[in-house]
Amino acid sequence: MQKTLALVLKKQNLGETDRIITVLSPTLGKKRIVAKAVRRPLSKLAGHLDTLMLTQIILTDQDVLPRVTSAVLAEGFETIRGSLKLATKAFAITKLVERLVLEDVPNRQIFAVSVEALSRLNSEEKWSAIWLKYLSQLTDNLGVGLSNWRCLRCNEPVVDDASFVVSERRLVCGKCNEEFAGPTIPMATNSIKLLSIVRTKPFSMLRRVNLPTLNALQVEEILLREITDWMNRPWSEYGAIAR
Ligand SMILES: [Zn+2]
Structure with a gap:
């Protein structure tokens, strides 16, 4: 039994x-x-x-x-x-x-x-907050969660005007991105802020934050790419899953 x-x-x-x-x-x-x-x-x-x-x-x-x-x-x-x-x-x-x-x-x-x-x-909490926190927790469990907030090239803290480097699962600053060859995803400043909140703050705080659709979608894409990369599946399969 x-x-x-x-x-x-x-x-x-x-x-x-x-x-x-x-x-x-x-x-x-x-x-x-x-x-x-x-x-x-x-x-x-x-x-x-x-x-x-x-x-x-x-x-x-x-x-x-x-x-x-x-x-x-x-x-x-x-x-x-x-x-x-x-x-x-x-x-x-x-x-x-x-x-x-x-x-x-x-x-x-x-x-x-x-x-x-x-x-x-x-409990009918805000869905975008639930979903982003959940995806973020999954990336932690898989050992692929983003935790380094410095540019992967120059090592300066990334504040705004940055891109996500898919292959490295790291951020690259705007200056270094110009000479970066691999595929990157440009991120709006507020998306970087939101990603940082999702990654580092508890749900009790995330649920009170304003989550504009554009920024929520960008953060969702980063997290889904990390997860589906681990699964060896194209992330686009999952892009529309939550809508
Ligand atoms: Zn840099």
């Missing part, structure tokens, strides 16, 4: 009454599990294993497709699941995490920040 908290990422029907459910668990990573007879009207499991539910489950011991023997809802995220608009945003989180976390590879931190982001969304 294995007991774990599980966030339901998606479900698919199996046979007449069963379902294969993909969950995210702090101890099992991403895991495909079988819920027997869950589609029967009187199933004890139904109502605890729907998409976007956080549930305490007990599984049989098989490594491949273990069976759910018990499921008790821990957090239903009712506000999200009751709103198509919020659910669409929540799916941006679950889609990204589903491709990021490997099967049977535990990752407590990614589990924790994903549940935290969903809790904030469920």
Whole structure:
């Protein structure tokens, strides 16, 4: 028997009454599990294993497709699941995490920040703040997070007029950028400020900051590029995921 908290990422029907459910668990990573007879009207499991539910489950011991023997809802995220608009945003989180976390590879931190982001969304906090903080936390977990605020060439602190160097995951100042050969993303001054807030300040502060769309999009692009580069996927696949 294995007991774990599980966030339901998606479900698919199996046979007449069963379902294969993909969950995210702090101890099992991403895991495909079988819920027997869950589609029967009187199933004890139904109502605890729907998409976007956080549930305490007990599984049989098989490594491949273990069976759910018990499921008790821990957090239903009712506000999200009751709103198509919020659910669409929540799916941006679950889609990204589903491709990021490997099967049977535990990752407590990614589990924790994903549940935290969903809790904030469920409390109807500002989405752009939730999303940028979440992406930033993912870059930390993957070890690709930007933390150096100096130009990669001249080592002066980057204040404004800078570009992001994709291959180095670093900033280059305006002066040095002119003689820089590789691909860079020019950033507005306010985007650099916003990126710095997202990276260094707590969510409680970020949620109170004005987030102009242009700057939020630039910061999103930087963070998504870092994450998708790690995944070896084109970032453009994910660019529109959260809208
Ligand atoms: Zn420089």
